[in-house]
Structures are given as structure tokens and as C-alpha cells.
Amino acid sequence: MATRKTFIPFLVLLLLPLFLEFFLLEALVINSTDGDRDVVCIEMERKALLKFKGGLEDPSGRLSSWVGGDCCKWQGVDCNNGTGHVIKLDLKNPYQSDEAAFPLSRLIGQISDSLLDLKYLNYLDLSKNELSGLIPDSIGNLDHLRYLDLSDNSISGSIPASIGRLLLLEELDLSHNGMNGTIPESIGQLKELLSLTLDWNPWKGGDWIPPFSLKVIRIGNCILSQTFPAWLGTQKELYQIILHNVGISDTVPEWLWKLSPQLGWLDLSRNQLRGKPPSPLSFSTSHGWSPVPSNIGELSSLRVLTISGNLLNGTIPSSLTNLKYSRIIDLSNNHLSGKIPNHWNDMEMLGIIDLSKNRLYGEIPSSKCSIHVIYLLKLGDNHLSGELSPSLQNCSLYSLDLGNNRFSGEIPKWIGERMSSLKQLRLQGNMLTGNIPEQLCGLSDLRILDLALNNLSGSIPPCLGHLSAMNHVTLLDPSPDYLYTDYYYTEGMELVVKGKQMEFERILSIVKLIDLSRNNLSGEIPHGITNLSTLGTLNLSRNQLTGKIPEDIGAMQGLETLDLSSNRLAGPIPLSMASITSLSHLNLSHNLLSGPIPTTNQFSTFNDPSVYEGNLGLCGLPLSTQCSTPNEDHKDEEDEKEDLDDGWETVWFFTSMGLGFPVGFWAVCGTLALKRTWRHAYFRFVGEAKDRMYVFIAVNVARFQRKMKRNGGAHG
Structure with a gap:
């Protein structure tokens, strides 16, 4: 018991310093917090x-919180x-x-020199506004800056040389401006730089041996160099390389494919890249030679491969299908030949395949859509053949482009039944036959239907008027690149x-088109098609x-292009067509149309006679065949009425004569034949009248003779 009493005070004395230290630390934390608040x-x-x-215009009031004494509480401002x-x-x-909000929320003005007073600034982002003018020459004084983004503005001039003094800078983005020089x-002095983005400015390139080791480089739409920059070969930690449309006209160096094991994004599109004869180890030699290495499938980190718009030829290496983590493969617009590789089964994350505008032949591999995430498949403008593979129905496509190939057979019904998300269907320029399946009418999101230049027959499905995406307004995404x-x-x-023939890119999402031209379609234009009020192009020629x-x-108030030429359409041009004020291209030539050409609204701008030629019944400007004027029409109507009245009078005259003669004859003669007393009285009257007439004539003749004799004697 005594031991226990002795132990408790000892324990209290032992723990008391710990409790005091805890409360002291807590007080320091509270004081520190209170100090931060102050x-x-x-x-x-x-x-x-x-x-x-x-110095800024702020239409949406984004800087309305910039009042009061504590700027650390202002929107967009952070303090230490x-x-x-x-x-x-x-x-x-x-x-x-x-x-709707994006253009109204842009800050308008210039980058003020006053920002250079923020000497401890390490993060500056003024992107996606409407800032103009020059970057201040003394921007290099912000020597604590680690992040600088001035992209998507209207900044002009050159990059100040003082930017090389931002020795701590890790990310620099000056893209999408109007800068030059x-x-x-x-x-090259920015030794900590990890990300460099300079695209969409009319730069001229430079060359240096930089001390930095970049992870990201984005340079595009400028003249960087005709050859691959030598300094690029020193960057061994790159994850992303974008050298898009920078004027490189060179062979693809072998070191590029071995540059970085973690390379995830390679975009060399729209240059003039060429290949060169292969080395024995690293290039495919099965069909000539290929600038894409046969072992490209070993770049296991590659997510995006875009080398479109170059001069590359040869075949597509089969190892390409080993890039099982790839999201985008774009080899379009080159001179690649051979067949499309098989075995796409393992590419479970692939969403975009664009092999269009090459010289590929053969059929579509059945394994192409064994991966369900593919939503954009472009194989157009090749030499592919065969029927449309049923395996395509397994893709979750929103865009399918197989145009200008040699595909045959009928348009499968499963396109309308299984591809419910389809927005763009381009099958033009093939050898497809049969009718247009009504199942396509079920594609409620369809905005582009291009079936031109085939051998399709039958009538136009009336249900095309149910394509609801062509009956409501589609807004343009201010960020047009699909993420x-x-x-x-x-x-x-x-x-x-x-x-x-036009190529659409940034506004493709709002293009609405139906092109069924150059087929063998018959029947009438379905009335329901006029329900497509936002359709922009209708071509049935x-x-x-x-x-x-x-x-x-x-x-159809959204129509800008209407081509109904080279058919057998008859009747007048509907007057309601003149109310389509957006119509800028019209072709009604070579039909059987008749009547006057409308002259109001847009029709006053269609001054080319070829718009209406080949319709013998049409009249009025701009054709040489004149229509009669309204006064002449009225006069012609009156003359026609008078002629009609005269005609009726003549008919009635001769009819009356024909009927009057027998009626009059039998009215007199019939009565005399039936009535004896009337007959005796009539003949007595006639006899007396004859006697009186004879006496009258005889007396007057005798009188006339006597008078003539007297006149003759007097003269003698």
C-alpha cells in the first residue's frame, strides 16, 4: 500500500514535463495559426x-473581388x-x-509592367484571355518563377531574351499567340525546364545544346528546322514530343525511336518526313522498306503515335498491334501500302485508329473491333475491298469513315441497329448496292450521312426526316480538339x-450533311426530309x-447548299424556297422544272444561268427565256375570255337557226294543214294580197312610162 502511494506522486512528477511540453507546442501552433490569419x-x-x-477590361466581373486591403483574399491570388x-x-x-460564357469571360488588355513588382511570384497563368501587346522585356526579373503560361492570347512580338534569367522555370507555355521572331x-539557359510549349506562333527555329532535360516539348505550326534538331537527341527523359508542322524535311533518325524508354506521346505530323533504306536489324524488309521500325511494339509506354501528313512509305509493322496501352494511332496521309495488320485483340485502350489516305489494300481485319472502346475508325481513301465486316458492329463508334475504297455488297442493317452513338457515317465512293436501309433512321445522333458515288437504288427512306440531330442546333465547342x-x-x-471538295476539322462537330448524289435512286423526294430544319447541305443530284x-x-432554314441537279423533277420552283435566307449554293439544273424563277431574297444572288439550265419550262432571269408580264397576262386573260364569249355566241346563233327553222315551218304549215277554215282564209288573204300587189305595180309602171315619154318630148 505504501509502495502504491509512493509510486503515484513519482508518476505525476515523471509525466508533468511531458504535459507541459505538449501544451507549450499546442500554444505555439495556435499562435502560429493566429499569426497566419493576421x-x-x-x-x-x-x-x-x-x-x-x-489596365484590363473585365466584362464578366471576374476581378470584382479585388477590393479591400487584403489582396491575399482576392480571387486568383495566393500569398505566402x-x-x-x-x-x-x-x-x-x-x-x-x-x-456561351467563354468569350465573355476573357480579360482584355495588356500585360502590365506592374506585375514585375510581384518579385516573389512563382506561378503566373494568364492563359485563354484576350491579352495583347508585348511580353515585358524585364520579365526575367521574376527570378522565383517556376510556372509561366501565357497561351491562347493575342500577344505579339518576340520572346524577350531576359526570359533566360528565369533559372527556376520548369514549365513555359507561349502557344496560340501571334508572336514572331x-x-x-x-x-537554352533554363536548366530546370521540364515542359516547353511554343506551338501556333510564326517562329523561326534556333539550335542550342540545352542544359535542361525536358519531359515535354510542344512546338508546332512554325518553321523550326529542315532537319531534326540536334539538341533533341540529348533529351533522354522525354515523355511527350510534339513537332507538328514545323517544316522538317528529313529522314526519321533511328535514335528517335530509342530516345526515351518512357516516351508516351509522339507527334511528328504534317512535315515532310521520309524514310531511308533499312538497317539489317531494326527495319522491316518484307515489302520494300519502312521508316517505322519493325520493333516499334517494344515502346511499351507509347500512348499516342501520330505521324500523319508526311511522305512515309513501306508497310505498317505487325508489331504495331503490340502497343497495348495506345489510345491513338494516326498514320494517315502517307504512302503506306500493304495490308492492315491483324491481331488487334490486345489493344484494350485503343480509341482512335486513322489509317486513311494511304495505299492499303485487302479487307478489314476481323479483329479490328474485338476491342469495344474504339470510337473513331478512319480507313477512307485507300484500296480496301470486300464487304463491310460484321465485326465492325462490335465497335462503339461515333465516327466511321470508309469512303473512297472498293467495298461492295449492301449497306448492313446493323449499322443502324448496333451503332447507336454514330454521328458521322462516310461510305461514299465505293461499289455498294441495294437500298438505303431504313435502320439508319434510328441513328438519332447522326449529323453526317455521306453515301454518294455508289450504286444504290430504290427510294429515299421517308424516315430520314426523323434524324433528330439535324433538327436542333449544335454549338461549337471552344476547345475543338477532342479530349x-x-x-x-x-x-x-x-x-x-x-x-x-472541302476538308473540315475544327468545325466538323457542327457540320450537318446528307449526300446521296451519284447513285440510282428513284421515286420522289420524301416530304419528311423538310423536317431537318438545321441540315446544312442536301445533295441528291x-x-x-x-x-x-x-x-x-x-x-429547312439551315440549308446553305442544295443540289437537286440531273434528276427528273417537274413542276414549279416552290415559292417557300425563297425564304431560306442562308442558302448560298443552289443547283437545280437538268430537270423538268417549269414556271417563273423566284426573284426575292437569296434568289436575287443566283445570277449564274447554269443553276437553272436544262429546264426548258423555266423562265425569267438569269435565263434568256422571258416570262410574260402581269399586264400581258391580264390582257391575255381578257382576250381569252372574249374569244370564249364569241365562241359561245356563234354556237348559240347556229343552234337557234337550226332549231328555229323547223319550229317556224311547222308552226305555220302544220296549222294550215289541220285547220280548213284557217287554210281557206290564209289562201284568200294571199290571193287578195297578190292582186293588190299586181295592181300597185301595174299602176306605178304605167305612170313611170308616161313620165318618161313627156321628158323625151320636151327635149326634142
């Missing part, structure tokens, strides 16, 4: 921010909790995905619009269509 921004920096704000210095300024436009060598799991891809498609143009075609 820290406000530096007055000089607050004034610098207000001066910067004063200990010193109160502004260390982060993030004023990028936050509404990039909202088409030469990329300064001082960028697929953090990778951007700009989709393009060639279509015939306004009588010309060079078929065997008959009947009239639908009277209410004026309901």
Missing part, C-alpha cells in the same frame, strides 16, 4: 495588382502564409468548356459542300428522282 499582402504588391487590373508576399496569380479563363538561345483520356486529337473529314420539289422546303 498576415496580409504587401502594400506595394496590392497596388501593383490594382494597377494591373486598371508567413511573409504575405504574392506567390501565385492564376487568372486563366475558367470557362473553356462553356461556349527567332526562338532565343537564352531558352480522350487526356490526349487531344483533331478529327478531320473531306466532304463535298457548295460544289467543292445525279439520280433518277421524279415528282415535285416539296412545297414546304422553306422549312
